[in-house]
Amino acid sequence: MSGKKHITMTVNGEAQEFLAEPRELLIHTLRERLNITGPHIGCETSHCGACTVTLDGKSVKSCTVFVAQADGADITTIEGLGNPDSLHVLQEAFKEHHGLQCGFCTPGMITRASKLLEENPSPTEEEVRFGMAGNICRCTGYQNIVKSILAAATEMNAAKEAAE
């Protein structure tokens, strides 16, 4: 019934262009088409947030966006935040404060946390917990995730102050 659509998007700064069925979910586009396999799939009811990416400045669950909706979008995934040789402050903090175990929720957690800290650079513990409530973790019990994010916030604020 439905033909393929011509889609363009920018993912982690790189322009992408391809033909896709409109019904393709953005998470599948990222993982299967573009081999960006950091974002994960943990559910089919839009609860877990393992697929979280930043799309045009918003934290979104990429399992609940059709690729056709993301035509023209600018997307950042965990791969765009840092890499093993040059970790993002949040990646370093999650490592330092044991904010992950199996690592399956981590890409979504860190991508979401990066947006949270952009909007609220000095959150309270309660604000971190509420601001991360769209991301489920089975391993950590959240405590160390909160510590990691608060530590990253402190680090980022100190760096900002030093730069001024």
Add this chain to the structure above:
Amino acid sequence: MIPAAFEYHRPKDLEGVLSVLVEHGDDARVLAGGHSLIPMMKLRMADVEHLIDLQDVAGMSGIAVDGGSVRIGAMTTQNDIITSDALAGAAPIMHEAALQIADPQVRYMGTVGGNVANGDPGNDMPGLMQCLDATFTLVGPDGERTVAAREFYEAAYMTDRDDAEVLTAVSFAAQAGGYAYEKQKRKIGDYATAAAAVLLTKEGGVCTSASIAMTNLSDTPIWSEAAGAALAGTSVDDAAISAAVGAMLGDIDPTEDNRGPIEFKRHAASVVLGRAIARAWSRA
């Protein structure tokens, strides 16, 4: 997880939306934030052959506060509601309620229009709109009309909206007096076990008017006129609150599900309404 195939439309204006709706009738649906519709499509519970994405349609989003009236475009997201200072001033109950809906990611995408047009009794905005006595603007092939939120909901997923109409905005008078949205839920992101929206005004220690609506306690939101009337003219003491709760219990009709049996939901409804009235009164 895998939705069925569909034809995708992304019109730039309402005429484009309506032409697809008129041509395909039942087989076409509008896509707003997608955070109720896409989950249903992934479970193959919604069968949509033509999906009309509203994201490029001009004039469908934004919050306009003009004197005493508020108009919110249907495509305005929950996150836009939370971050709007103008709306927080004119209708702080919207801010309070939106923070109790879903989670951050869903609030970046989910829209006020989708929330009120969806027709799921679990949605929070419908009861809130009834409490505020909002009107919904619907545009169809025959032009524009408005419907009171209190007249809009017929049954679960059944509303007064015609298949060929699009809900384009919600409007209401800026609230006065005290307010509260009190929601009992099992966890973040859950629909309410019971929730209550309360607006009331106070003069010289007496409640001069009250509006009360309940969420997810019937197959539609419930505006309980009798509960509001039970508070008006009182000093909102324990007896008046009991009378309002009793009146509300006469209007709701909950069903049993994972959130609990009927008697528990009636109990939860009583508790949330009592708390909402107390908080609204303290703010009045």
